[in-house]
Amino acid sequence: MKTINLPLLYFVILSSLVLLFSMTSLFVGASNISMADIIHTLFEQGEYDFIINQYRLPRIFLALGVGAGLGLSGALIQGVIRNPLASPDLMGISAGAGLAATALLVFYAAAPVYLLLLTALSGGLIAAAIILFIAYKTRPTPMRLALIGIAISTFLSSGIDFLMIVNPIEINTAMVWLTGSLWGRNWTQVPLIWGTLAVIIPFAFWLAWRLDVMGLGEDCATSLGIRPSKLQLMALLTAVILASISVAVAGTIAFIGLLAPHLARMLFGHHHKYLIPSSALLGGLMLIIADTLARGLQPPLELPAGVLTSLIGAPYFIFLLQRYKAW
Amino acid sequence: MISTENLTIAYADKVIINDLNLTLQKGKITALIGPNGCGKSTLLKAFARINKANAGQVLLNNQPLSSYADKQLAQKMSLLPQILITPEGITVQRLVEYGRSPYISHWGKLGDQDKSIVNAAMQETQVSEFATQAVESLSGGQRQRAWIAMLLAQDTDIVMLDEPTTYLDLSHQIELMKLMQAMKDKGKTVIVVLHDLNQACRYCDHLIVMKEGKIITEGTPSTVFTEQLLSDVFSLKAKVVADPVANTPMCVAY
Numbered sequence: 001m002k003t004i005n006l007p008l009l010y011f012v013i014l015s016s017l018v019l020l021f022s023m024t025s026l027f028v029g030a031s032n033i034s035m036a037d038i039i040h041t042l043f044e045q046g047e048y049d050f051i052i053n054q055y056r057l058p059r060i061f062l063a064l065g066v067g068a069g070l071g072l073s074g075a076l077i078q079g080v081i082r083n084p085l086a087s088p089d090l091m092g093i094s095a096g097a098g099l100a101a102t103a104l105l106v107f108y109a110a111a112p113v114y115l116l117l118l119t120a121l122s123g124g125l126i127a128a129a130i131i132l133f134i135a136y137k138t139r140p141t142p143m144r145l146a147l148i149g150i151a152i153s154t155f156l157s158s159g160i161d162f163l164m165i166v167n168p169i170e171i172n173t174a175m176v177w178l179t180g181s182l183w184g185r186n187w188t189q190v191p192l193i194w195g196t197l198a199v200i201i202p203f204a205f206w207l208a209w210r211l212d213v214m215g216l217g218e219d220c221a222t223s224l225g226i227r228p229s230k231l232q233l234m235a236l237l238t239a240v241i242l243a244s245i246s247v248a249v250a251g252t253i254a255f256i257g258l259l260a261p262h263l264a265r266m267l268f269g270h271h272h273k274y275l276i277p278s279s280a281l282l283g284g285l286m287l288i289i290a291d292t293l294a295r296g297l298q299p300p301l302e303l304p305a306g307v308l309t310s311l312i313g314a315p316y317f318i319f320l321l322q323r324y325k326a327w
Numbered sequence: 328m329i330s331t332e333n334l335t336i337a338y339a340d341k342v343i344i345n346d347l348n349l350t351l352q353k354g355k356i357t358a359l360i361g362p363n364g365c366g367k368s369t370l371l372k373a374f375a376r377i378n379k380a381n382a383g384q385v386l387l388n389n390q391p392l393s394s395y396a397d398k399q400l401a402q403k404m405s406l407l408p409q410i411l412i413t414p415e416g417i418t419v420q421r422l423v424e425y426g427r428s429p430y431i432s433h434w435g436k437l438g439d440q441d442k443s444i445v446n447a448a449m450q451e452t453q454v455s456e457f458a459t460q461a462v463e464s465l466s467g468g469q470r471q472r473a474w475i476a477m478l479l480a481q482d483t484d485i486v487m488l489d490e491p492t493t494y495l496d497l498s499h500q501i502e503l504m505k506l507m508q509a510m511k512d513k514g515k516t517v518i519v520v521l522h523d524l525n526q527a528c529r530y531c532d533h534l535i536v537m538k539e540g541k542i543i544t545e546g547t548p549s550t551v552f553t554e555q556l557l558s559d560v561f562s563l564k565a566k567v568v569a570d571p572v573a574n575t576p577m578c579v580a581y
Contacts, residue, residue, distance in 0.1 A: 209435025
């Protein structure tokens with residue numbers, strides 16, 4: 001009997017889905033444009049050049065990149081702290097990056113992109129440092145760590161609310177961006193997230209085997225030549241960078257960092273060699289679907305994609321909490 | 328070989344290992360024995376650089392442990408911890424392959440030599456037939472053998488085991504002792520923390536007896552294992568008689 005290479009099959013299916021929804025996304029939006037016109041515009045010039053090439057096309061690339069970044073970030077965090085309830089948003093990393101970036105936008109609305117990026121990154125790093133410090137001091141169970149993370153996340157989000165209430169005039173820019181929307185983005189942000197991914201994905205593959213060995217516990221990993229503290233630091237730093245840049249590009253999009261790695265684990269098992277690419281693919285897929293729905297549900301009105309991911313993610317999180325016993 | 332110089336380890340002001348000087352013997356099976364909390368597991372973990380010294384140091388071949396790179400050290404010594412965490416869904420083959428971690432390239436790819444070492448390790452511990460099965464689906468004895476296979480695949484001169492017999496029934500305990508002797512026969516140095524004193528006497532060449540972070544005595548079982556020692560170290564009333572099978576000392580508590 002010939003065995004089917006299941007992981008390969010799943011990868012092919014996932015990639016096809018990503019392609020399919022990316023194509024669909026081109027057709028969805030406030031203006032009704034025919035398929036012939038869209039294809040014409042893509043390959044030559046046309047009257048819809050702006051909508052297609054400057055508006056919808058970059059959004060597809062952004063949604064895929066940001067979703068992949070969040071999914072990968074979640075996979076790395078869950079892998080390294082051995083906690084299925086961990087993700088960049090539940091641990092306050094996204095909120096930290098969001099708070100720092102909001103503060104920047106409130107006080108300096110015309111901030112250049114690179115500054116926004118660095119600010120978000122510092123915010124994410126500080127939030128991660130806070131939660132790690134607390135975790136180091138209290139050695140919490142996975143469930144308690146999730147609670148601590150949610151508390152920190154809520155605290156940081158209240159900081160965002162405070163900034164917006166105190167500075168009501170500047171909030172418009174911050175507001176749209178914060179809810180996790182891909183509205184009003186263009187090609188300038190595309191290289192940011194894709195450039196980051198191009199560097200980090202190979203590094204994540206380098207971490208893969210080590211993360212697998214960490215599954216045997218810290219003592220075993222040490223005796224096999226892997227220093228847990230060093231690996232944890234490298235993987236967490238990578239995860240924070242990915243999450244913060246995703247926030248800088250698209251705002252705080254919740255739950256993809258939690259959901260994508262879980263789904264990936266269900267389909268591909270526990271090897272990080274598979275988890276890393278599949279979490280990225282699934283993250284991209286989720287965000288492109290969410291963004292397409294957000295745009296297509298009631299045009300010309302547009303929902304932020306982050307609202308949609310929360311709508312699906314929150315119930316799943318509750319389900320996880322219920323069934324969670326040990327990992 | 329492993330030695331310690333004035334090694335002291337403390338957790339939050341509680342001294343676990345107290346100013347300890349020791350040199351282990353090459354090519355022998357050495358057992359660390361002593362009552363619960365005497366520091367034997369802590370000492371073993373200090374040998375493996377899992378526990379850091381608060382003062383003094385551990386030396387490997389007269390070089391401080393800190394002078395070895397992570398992989399370099401893992402090619403010289405291995406440790407089987409007392410509590411083994413089996414990742415969900417992991418197969419026996421995969422577990423044994425992890426033993427090659429200190430040798431493989433950056434991307435976790437095994438070479439032909441690695442693969443043959445992994446196969447040989449599985450054969451020696453008789454787990455080849457379970458290679459594709461999940462470790463968690465095996466019985467306790469088979470599972471322990473799979474872990475020992477991982478240890479063998481790591482192929483180090485020094486092998487350390489922390490209470491490897493704890494969850495095994497008697498026949499599997501004896502089987503494990505014989506695996507340890509096979510390691511010794513291949514020239515390896517084995518260091519093991521054991522609770523069963525009679526097994527330590529029968530299968531080990533050298534005993535190190537600890538109490539409250541200090542070494543009380545060390546030597547061959549027949550020289551150190553006395554009724555007086557059992558009373559001093561374990562507060563145990565016992566008769567020491569000759570083991571009817573191996574003629575090594577054996578205690579019967581009363």
